[in-house]
Amino acid sequence: MSSEMRETQHKTRGRPRTFDRDAALRNAMKVFWAKGFDTCSMADLVGAMGINSPSLYAAFGSKEDLYREAVELYTDAEGGAALRLFQAHESVRDGLRAMFRASVELFTGSRTPRGCMIFLGAMSVGNEHAKLRAEMQKRRRKVASIVAARLAQGVEHGELDARTDVEALAALCMTLFAGLSIQAQDGVRRAALFAAIDQFIGTLPLRAKR
Numbered sequence: 252m253s254s255e256m257r258e259t260q261h262k263t264r265g266r267p268r269t270f271d272r273d274a275a276l277r278n279a280m281k282v283f284w285a286k287g288f289d290t291c292s293m294a295d296l297v298g299a300m301g302i303n304s305p306s307l308y309a310a311f312g313s314k315e316d317l318y319r320e321a322v323e324l325y326t327d328a329e330g331g332a333a334l335r336l337f338q339a340h341e342s343v344r345d346g347l348r349a350m351f352r353a354s355v356e357l358f359t360g361s362r363t364p365r366g367c368m369i370f371l372g373a374m375s376v377g378n379e380h381a382k383l384r385a386e387m388q389k390r391r392r393k394v395a396s397i398v399a400a401r402l403a404q405g406v407e408h409g410e411l412d413a414r415t416d417v418e419a420l421a422a423l424c425m426t427l428f429a430g431l432s433i434q435a436q437d438g439v440r441r442a443a444l445f446a447a448i449d450q451f452i453g454t455l456p457l458r459a460k461r
Contacts, residue, residue: 269306270300270301270302270306270310272310275300275301275302275307275310276300276311276317276320276321276324277324278299278300278301279296279299279300279311279317279320279321280321280322280324280325280368281299281363281364282295282296282299283318283321283322283368283372284321284325284363284364284368284372285364285372286372286375287372287373287374287375287376288314288318288372288373288375288376288377288380288383289375289376289377289380290375293307293314296314296317315380315382315383318383319383319386321368322368322369322373322387322390325368325369326369326390329357329363330357330367330368330369332353332357333349333350333351333353333354333357334350334394334397334398336349336350336353337349337350337398337401338397338401342410343401343402343404343405343410343411343455344410344452344455344457346401347424347451347452347455348448348449348452351427351428351431351448351451352445352448354367354428354431354432355431355435355441355444355445355448356441358431358432358435358436359435359441359444365435365436365438366432366433366435366436367428367429367432369387369390369391369394370391370425370428370429370432371429371432371433371436373387373390373391374387391425394425394428395421395422395424395425396421398421398424398425399417399418399420399421402415402417402420402421402424403417409458410457410458411455411456411457411458412456412457412458413458414456415456420455420456427447427448427451431444431447431448
């Protein structure tokens with residue numbers, strides 16, 4: 252953190268907040284989601300959050316710290332809902348379909364920025380923010396590991412073929428997820444993305460029923 256930020260925090264420390272921190276954080280999340288990290292300016296954040304720069308620094312610290320909180324909020328709310336839906340289904344096939352469809356609905360919604368904040372928006376974190384960039388990569392790998400673990404259960408329970416390469420299939424799922432995010436941002440119709448999901452689900456190595 253720069254000396255200017257530390258001085259600003261020192262001057263504002265101890266003063267009562269006159270704004271809704273949760274609401275300000277949600278507004279910051281929407282701006283980061285829409286613009287990404289590097290292309291989002293402090294002016295963008297201050298304007299969306301309805302607070303001045305000293306209050307922002309005092310309440311959230313640096314821009315990186317604010318971004319971390321925004322990503323956490325996204326994961327706990329809209330962004331993590333699809334993955335939780337996947338884990339809640341007993342069937343891997345139904346869970347994958349539900350996860351991808353819920354993601355498309357989120358990515359193409361009129362009230363939310365298009366695409367995924369973690370798989371697409373976080374790609375704008377430049378190399379000069381190496382620590383933050385590594386944290387976002389770790390989050391994406393965590394999602395892949397969760398999907399792989401659930402696929403492994405599908406093999407264990409006999410839904411997926413025993414010869415299934417779980418890691419490769421999980422990587423394919425993440426590739427589709429990222430692709431859906433990009434296409435949603437490009438304005439591809441929801442119906443077309445749903446059709447792509449159905450095509451993928453039809454290729455799953457399901458165990459033949461006897």
